Amino acid sequence: MTKDTSEWYASWFDTPYYHILYADRDHAEAHQFMDNLTQYLNLPEHGKILDLACGKGRHSIYLNSLGYDVTGVDLSENSIAYAKTYENETLHFDVHDMCEPYKDKFDAVFNLFTSFGYFDESEDNLNTIKAIKEDLNEFGFGVIDFMNADFVIENLVPEDVKIIGGIEFHQKRYVENGHIIKDISFTDQGKDYNFQERVRAKTLTDFEALFEQAGVYLLDVFGDYKLGKFHKSTSERLIMIFK
Known part of the structure; x- marks a missing residue:
């Protein structure tokens, strides 16, 4: 599969x-x-x-x-x-x-x-x-x-920016429908990217x-x-x- x-x-x-x-x-x-x-x-x-x-x-x-x-x-x-x-x-x-x-x-x-x-x-x-x-x-x-998951949710940082190799990674974190979610957005070589990490808060x-x-x-x-x-x-x- x-x-x-x-x-x-x-x-x-x-x-x-x-x-x-x-x-x-x-x-x-x-x-x-x-x-x-x-x-x-x-x-x-x-x-x-x-x-x-x-x-x-x-x-x-x-x-x-x-x-x-x-x-x-x-x-x-x-x-x-x-x-x-x-x-x-x-x-x-x-x-x-x-x-x-x-x-x-x-x-x-x-x-x-x-x-x-x-x-x-x-x-x-x-x-x-x-x-x-x-x-x-x-x-x-x-x-x-x-x-x-209990500790992560209690200490969740809603938003931050990490600059690595000249790329600004904008990260937003929140809890939705039993998932801990991180939205990641950045621009590299003139192109915009958006990704998401989504993990069940088990x-x-x-x-x-x-x-x-x-x-x-x-x-x-x-x-x-x-x-x-x-x-x-x-x-x-x-x-x-x-x-």
Whole structure:
């Protein structure tokens, strides 16, 4: 199954501007998170990890450097084409729709950096959980690293401007019909662009219901990349471990 390119994520994630806007992501923090997570899960040496919605592969590449056999998949053909330049015998990338099970079994499936809740069809969220379950081997763990929607909504910045590489990115944020929405507009080389990010404001309770429907079991919940305790009102992240 291939997503309709009219879906916001299919078009926005496949542009170079998405990567320009988010070029300042904290790689040290991401590496620390992967260190903490893999140690907590006690994954086997050279264990197999599926990085679901991997983008350009920043987590996959680092996980591979730790000695894991990593497959990164994403819907964006441009991102996967870039990531493939880093491939080796134990690091592979593939264009794949995360609503569908992949063709292999893994010791862990990671869905990181709020790469969930994009779909307009609510059953696609459930299908993704079911696909993760299908992708896990007998001893495998699923991990979803999502935003803490309660915290994000409470601390939402309605509007700001980021200037990167001479481009002024105008960002407007609001909540509408159960979604946290960001409108992004900018001009480059005389041409106007408008994109939107739209993510369902799913809470821990929402995920618990999805997990029950999918037949998976929630084992632990963390609220930050240091794997601190989750607090509904103050935690920035909602990190769920399940199998």
